Amino acid sequence: MLVPYGPPPRASAIGWRLPPFYCPIPDAVHPRRDALEKQAVAWLDATGIFRDATDRAWSIATHSTDFSCRMIPHGRDEPLLLFIEWNHWAFALDDIWHDTGAADVNTAHIVDLNARISRCLEAPGSAMLGDSPFDAALEDLAARTRAVATPVQLRRVAEGMRDWLFGASWQVSNIERGVMPTLSDYVALRPSINGTRFSLAWSEIANGFEVPATELASAPVQALTEAAGFVVSCDNDLFSYAKEDDHETTDQNIVNVLAHHNGTSHEQALTEALATRDRAMTLFLNLRDRIARDAGPDLRRYLEALGHYIAGCIRWMNEAPRYASPRNRYDLPVPGATYGITWRDTPSDPATGPLPIPSAAWWWDQLDALAHTPRNHRTSDLHHEPSPRRAPAEEPSAGGAGTAVERSAAEV
């Protein structure tokens, strides 16, 4: 439901009043959000990428600044501004090329475009792009990213970009082939489509840390990263459902995937989507707490960033006109538009075992693996003794004291 602007022009198959969100993770937002937005818009105007005032309004309506400032609430201004500008650029790319839902999408063309984008960042001076304002903006972003990031951070943001484009290519290949992915295939690729690793790499850059490669590459941290990306993606699927319901092809989102393969109504599929998403959230919380016990200081900051990613995205999308007053229903974004979401303290599915999804089951295996790993008694002053393990139903809820990770991270 859009408030306070009354019902939007056309119903959404999953309803405007989204079900309550389960997210027992504290949120935060960068204190200089407003000033950063002004700088970002000035950059956008200088690039000349907008065809007209309407395009400009819809770019601002992505609330890229709010997203970035919730993802990285304690970041340094310069790299955070750069991340904001990247997000404006990436939304434009999605809207123009990747996620139009047009039936005549050509994967071969997208693959070539994506290769050029990746190499623009990786190979300075490669000049594989054209000379449009859009291309020039990317060159500018790439050059400034190379200047601001350490080599490891740059490598991770480049791999994160490739991962995002890898997901986007798969998405368009499904459209071209007329395929609605299975739930398991969707879970396997959806975090990539959402640009999960790209955003997390920016958290490292803007916060000025580097998770040691050994910790970041560990199976538990990889699984946790995917789980976080999946939860955010499910939330994105709900907030963007209406926005994409006029596409020529049926949008690939968790609700449509379930409705298509189970032959159920959108209402039933929504219920099942929430149960799936909430069980992934429970896994995320449990696995994150377990990883935090033996985590070094930079990994703890990464675990905190995953929380900001999940909690921040819900709040960002709730109030971004891109989602709350979608372009397929409004000529111009509606200032102050919001879904007016509500919260719940417990998951809609209380089960804690693995989801019956082959591509996700290994996330839960990491809990078992860590349970059999001898405790690494770190002596870092950044490490705090965890509370005794609680049953999921006893996890602190939204607005509560936060998880062990959040509490200790706040003290870092």
Place this chain on the structure above:
Amino acid sequence: MLVPYGPPPRASAIGWRLPPFYCPIPDAVHPRRDALEKQAVAWLDATGIFRDATDRAWSIATHSTDFSCRMIPHGRDEPLLLFIEWNHWAFALDDIWHDTGAADVNTAHIVDLNARISRCLEAPGSAMLGDSPFDAALEDLAARTRAVATPVQLRRVAEGMRDWLFGASWQVSNIERGVMPTLSDYVALRPSINGTRFSLAWSEIANGFEVPATELASAPVQALTEAAGFVVSCDNDLFSYAKEDDHETTDQNIVNVLAHHNGTSHEQALTEALATRDRAMTLFLNLRDRIARDAGPDLRRYLEALGHYIAGCIRWMNEAPRYASPRNRYDLPVPGATYGITWRDTPSDPATGPLPIPSAAWWWDQLDALAHTPRNHRTSDLHHEPSPRRAPAEEPSAGGAGTAVERSAAEV
């Protein structure tokens, strides 16, 4: 020229007698090559991936064991065997899907296939493949790879695989779009098509080392890696030229790229290709020596691996029936077939400055950047004082004492 079997059935546009190779890097081969090949073939037979004896013969004719044993001449047997088996599998994938040159290639299909392959390695149990012997072989390789690699090594081999598939997707997208890439675009993507990073990740696994992320991600090491991949790719383009000259579409190789865009004969394009390749080799040698001065022990092993990659691939392809008695001219691979190549001591183009190729120019920038970096006086006993900088013309030639890197690496 194939010796001692006389001229092959049909001429090659660039001739069977390939021009002499410039490669002043010592070569080596694993002492247990023959035993490893027996084990690899036994695994192949057990997988049931061959339709018939002819398929089997051509898979063995890839000489994947010889390639792997030259790439990693000092590796441990178990992971080296795994790499050999991966290479057999990858050649089959290339021949069946990626590099057929068929005009009706469908990028959307390849993108989906590649996503499933990547996720098979990354997400245990994701079961995104079918149940053919070819799929089961990949599951087996993926599971054993996860078991044998450290988390960082696994991440690198997974990223290496993605990089290879990224290149393969781009290659098929060019075919589908009817595009012969420009030289600069080709240089930017060709190392990926060749699977450069995948092979190098296996060198780390089989040799049991991990280059620190900070060193591996540095711009000079990234540029050096690309330069090595490009040199190997050019050599591969020459050895595989005849093998692919009956494709429905003109093969994307360095000779055809140059002939197409410069409107020159194949003979002229071959000369230019060699000049381009040799200048990249000179850059490789100079940049590798410069990086070695401040390299830690694991980076030194990586620099050594790059040399094995270049020197090994030439010798491997020279005698692999896959190339020397190509399938488009012979019903069965010819045992003992060889190109009978020759060597030269100096580059065909003596220039040491940057190639006039936008996507490659930054490789030379790294030499300048390092020249302005204060010397890091390492005190590791693995570090050897380099000889005074020599002019390129004075670099040791093939069969000589090797570069500073090779000499000190041999002492590690």
